[in-house]
Amino acid sequence: MEKAKEHYHERYDENTKGIIKFGVALIAAIVVICLLAWGLFDILKWVTAEEQTQPPLFRGERLPPEPRLQGIPGHQNFPPEDIREFRAKEKAELNSYGWIDRQMGIVHIPIEEAKKLVLDRGLTAPANTMQETTRKKK
Numbered sequence: 737m738e739k740a741k742e743h744y745h746e747r748y749d750e751n752t753k754g755i756i757k758f759g760v761a762l763i764a765a766i767v768v769i770c771l772l773a774w775g776l777f778d779i780l781k782w783v784t785a786e787e788q789t790q791p792p793l794f795r796g797e798r799l800p801p802e803p804r805l806q807g808i809p810g811h812q813n814f815p816p817e818d819i820r821e822f823r824a825k826e827k828a829e830l831n832s833y834g835w836i837d838r839q840m841g842i843v844h845i846p847i848e849e850a851k852k853l854v855l856d857r858g859l860t861a862p863a864n865t866m867q868e869t870t871r872k873k874k
Contacts, residue, residue: 806815813821829844836842845853 806813806818830847832844832846834844836844
C-alpha cells in the first residue's frame with residue numbers, strides 16, 4: 737500500500753496579526769471621523785444660530801426693494817385682500833364700457849354684449865391685421 741500523500745502549506749502565507757491590526761485601526765478611524773463630523777455640525781449649528789437670530793428685514797434695518805412679497809413687514813396688504821381687489825377690478829372692467837385708446841377709437845364693452853356681437857357677426861379680424869398677415873405670407 738501506498739503511503740497517503742501529505743499536503744503541506746506555508747503557515748505564514750497570511751498575516752493574521754496585520755489583518756486584525758488593520759481592522760481595529762479602520763474602526764478607530766471611522767469612530768474618530770464620525771465624532772469630528774458630529775462636533776463640526778454642532779459648532780456650525782451654534783454659529784449660524786448666533787449670526788441669524790433674525791434677518792435684517794425683521795430687525796427693521798432696511799426693506800427690500802419693490803415689489804415686496806405680500807404679508808411681510810412694510811407691505812400694506814395681504815394676499816386675500818389683494819385678490820379680492822384684483823377680482824373686483826376685473827369684474828368691473830368686464831361689465832362696463834370704457835376707452836382703451838381714445839385716439840384710435842378703441843373701446844371695451846361688457847363681456848356679455850361682446851359675446852352676443854360675436855355670435856351675431858362672427859369672428860373677424862381688423863382690416864390692417866389681415867393686410868399684415870397676407871404681406872408676411874408673400
